[in-house]
Amino acid sequence: MAKVIKLPAETDTGGCEKPMNRSILILLSCGVAALAQPAAAQDVGPRVDRLEREMRAVQRKVFPGGAGQMVEPQITAPQTQTTAPGVPATSAIADLTARVSSLESQLSSLTGQIEQNQYQLRQLQQSFEAYRKSTDTKLAAGVAAPIPSDAAPPPARDVAAAGDTRDAPPPRINVPAATGGDRAKQVAAIAKPSTGDAGEDAYTYGYRLWQAKLYPEAAMALKKMVADYPQHRRASFAQNLLGRAYLDDGKPSLASIAFYDNYKKMPDGERAPDSLLYLGEALVQLKKPADACKVYDELGDVYGDKLTASMKADVAKARLAAKCK
Numbered sequence: 001m002a003k004v005i006k007l008p009a010e011t012d013t014g015g016c017e018k019p020m021n022r023s024i025l026i027l028l029s030c031g032v033a034a035l036a037q038p039a040a041a042q043d044v045g046p047r048v049d050r051l052e053r054e055m056r057a058v059q060r061k062v063f064p065g066g067a068g069q070m071v072e073p074q075i076t077a078p079q080t081q082t083t084a085p086g087v088p089a090t091s092a093i094a095d096l097t098a099r100v101s102s103l104e105s106q107l108s109s110l111t112g113q114i115e116q117n118q119y120q121l122r123q124l125q126q127s128f129e130a131y132r133k134s135t136d137t138k139l140a141a142g143v144a145a146p147i148p149s150d151a152a153p154p155p156a157r158d159v160a161a162a163g164d165t166r167d168a169p170p171p172r173i174n175v176p177a178a179t180g181g182d183r184a185k186q187v188a189a190i191a192k193p194s195t196g197d198a199g200e201d202a203y204t205y206g207y208r209l210w211q212a213k214l215y216p217e218a219a220m221a222l223k224k225m226v227a228d229y230p231q232h233r234r235a236s237f238a239q240n241l242l243g244r245a246y247l248d249d250g251k252p253s254l255a256s257i258a259f260y261d262n263y264k265k266m267p268d269g270e271r272a273p274d275s276l277l278y279l280g281e282a283l284v285q286l287k288k289p290a291d292a293c294k295v296y297d298e299l300g301d302v303y304g305d306k307l308t309a310s311m312k313a314d315v316a317k318a319r320l321a322a323k324c325k
Contacts, residue, residue, distance in 0.1 A: 260279055
């Protein structure tokens with residue numbers, strides 16, 4: 001009679017445990033793997049959120065003018081054939097993790113490039129500021145060549161108003177400039193008008209200083225008038241006369257700046273056309289006749305129909321002196 005042998009899986013456990021076959025073990029293994037994948041997805045989620053925040057910060061740096069703006073690069077790396085991660089054997093979570101890691105690396109590289117560009121921009125700004133300060137210092141020192149002693153005086157256009165003969169300039173004669181105590185006495189002798197119109201009085205006082213050939217003092221008074229009363233009708237007169245004071249004082253570089261500012265900042269001012277005419281003269285003295293001719297062209301293009309007959313004649317003489325075509 002044959003014996004019956006029981007396998008371990010079929011051993012009676014007293015009803016506490018049921019037999020477990022291989023099919024159940026396989027199902028349990030698959031369930032554990034399936035439960036592990038959401039955990040990996042939970043690990044990738046915060047990394048994606050952080051990448052999005054950092055990318056928005058980078059976009060704000062690169063495109064400050066608008067959100068979401070994208071610009072195609074002009075120089076791109078050559079296209080190379082790459083194999084997508086996870087094909088064909090990896091899972092979707094593994095693919096996503098690899099892509100996030102690649103994005104993190106690219107974002108780190110982009111951030112480093114932006115920091116380098118910002119550093120170079122700061123260096124350029126510092127260099128430009130140093131150059132500007134050096135140029136301003138040279139201009140303030142009056143490094144330009146002086147006006148020749150035999151140069152013809154510019155026409156007197158800065159009478160207080162058209163048809164108004166108040167403070168009309170006397171004939172321009174060459175007299176030595178006063179120095180020391182004599183100069184202080186001359187400045188003190190210039191009467192300061194008091195008509196109740198502070199802007200008008202400030203311009204008239206600067207005009208009288210210029211008329212007395214006290215050019216540095218006239219320049220200071222006229223600059224103050226423009227700063228204090230920029231909207232006054234006489235501001236254009238004062239800025240133009242400031243350029244003439246520099247021009248008469250042998251400083252065509254400073255004069256050219258004053259004339260250009262009057263035209264640029266107050267193009268509708270009554271002395272803006274005159275400033276262009278005198279700007280051309282200052283450029284001729286700076287040995288830049290070609291630029292002077294461009295200024296005369298600008299004068300004709302902008303104010304051609306507003307020029308008086310006498311001023312048109314002055315422009316024609318100036319073009320001839322500069323040998324304009």
